[in-house]
Amino acid sequence: MAAKVYASPKHVLICLVEKSIEFETVQVDLLKGKNRSTEFLKLQPFGELPVVQDGDFTLFESRAIIRYYAEKYKHQGTELLGKNIEERGLIVQWIEVIFHPLLGLPQNEKAIAESEAKLIKVLDVYEERLSRSRYLAGEEFSLADLSHIPFTHLLVTKVGKEQLIRERKHVSAWWDAISSRPSWRKVSQL
Amino acid sequence: MAAKVYASPKHVLICLVEKSIEFETVQVDLLKGKNRSTEFLKLQPFGELPVVQDGDFTLFESRAIIRYYAEKYKHQGTELLGKNIEERGLIVQWIEVIFHPLLGLPQNEKAIAESEAKLIKVLDVYEERLSRSRYLAGEEFSLADLSHIPFTHLLVTKVGKEQLIRERKHVSAWWDAISSRPSWRKVSQL
Numbered sequence: 068m069a070a071k072v073y074a075s076p077k078h079v080l081i082c083l084v085e086k087s088i089e090f091e092t093v094q095v096d097l098l099k100g101k102n103r104s105t106e107f108l109k110l111q112p113f114g115e116l117p118v119v120q121d122g123d124f125t126l127f128e129s130r131a132i133i134r135y136y137a138e139k140y141k142h143q144g145t146e147l148l149g150k151n152i153e154e155r156g157l158i159v160q161w162i163e164v165i166f167h168p169l170l171g172l173p174q175n176e177k178a179i180a181e182s183e184a185k186l187i188k189v190l191d192v193y194e195e196r197l198s199r200s201r202y203l204a205g206e207e208f209s210l211a212d213l214s215h216i217p218f219t220h221l222l223v224t225k226v227g228k229e230q231l232i233r234e235r236k237h238v239s240a241w242w243d244a245i246s247s248r249p250s251w252r253k254v255s256q257l
Numbered sequence: 258m259a260a261k262v263y264a265s266p267k268h269v270l271i272c273l274v275e276k277s278i279e280f281e282t283v284q285v286d287l288l289k290g291k292n293r294s295t296e297f298l299k300l301q302p303f304g305e306l307p308v309v310q311d312g313d314f315t316l317f318e319s320r321a322i323i324r325y326y327a328e329k330y331k332h333q334g335t336e337l338l339g340k341n342i343e344e345r346g347l348i349v350q351w352i353e354v355i356f357h358p359l360l361g362l363p364q365n366e367k368a369i370a371e372s373e374a375k376l377i378k379v380l381d382v383y384e385e386r387l388s389r390s391r392y393l394a395g396e397e398f399s400l401a402d403l404s405h406i407p408f409t410h411l412l413v414t415k416v417g418k419e420q421l422i423r424e425r426k427h428v429s430a431w432w433d434a435i436s437s438r439p440s441w442r443k444v445s446q447l
Binding site: 112113124126127128130131132134135138139152153155156157158159160163164189192195196 | 302303314316317318320321322324325328329342343345346347348349350353354379382385386
């Protein structure tokens, strides 16, 4: 049965594509308050997005959703859960770490400078990590990497900070590897 | 080998006790900036807490840590990972949801009132959920429940909001069940 995905962030869709899971997307008009409708609150009692329905089973919170599908379809499509318990630990770790500094897209110059300084420090840690393994949790692409794609894409395009990626050899190679995946090409065009 | 736990939040320790894992705790003096020392940054490159060392393996981010130990010691102590893929999905979901509203402990009256109004709505969702299953992810205690213990304890004690728990029948019974666990009695005295 196709997954029914309500207003999903792109990393959830990347995960579904990597796992070769069919899905249909459902738009939820936040401006019209559709996320506060009785019908929607039955699916997601907090009125938040995303939500997926897998048959009768409903799940929210994107980290829960990607893990659920990666586990349920472990042997279909790309293996995304790591090859042992240590790697699975590192996957959760790097999903939690995911670099937030620019998420707020601050408006004033001082805040932008501070935010960029933080991001530089964080990317230095990524550079060191990625000098030791090809992907964040080990030698294979995982949920940790795919969770970074949409935001890094934003950083490189909308925020105009590709240079921060390119001046770090291993981060740059990692970004090339993850951003050239067919799953991202497909999802980025949705 | 005993887990070496650096300045851990209590839900990580509850997890270790539930899994019958021996551990030693290491204090990291943030006021003296010990988290920015070269030695510490080798363990946790962002200079943040908590971190655990399991032999040669180092892991940070509390959600990663509790999951790692629950998985590594699946058949030791309390089973905390749910009995099927759906429950495991719900466990991650409820760990992510964990009610934040009062975490900031706002100081002014308006902010306190707004914060409490939000918390009431959130607790109503918990009440509905817990009317359908004994614990958050199903009929058994899991990582989702233990992740809620320290903050709910704070809410009931320091924040003085026990009434919000007590006036909700199922939340109240759930709180009695999770707060009376020997693991919490032990950890709360550390």
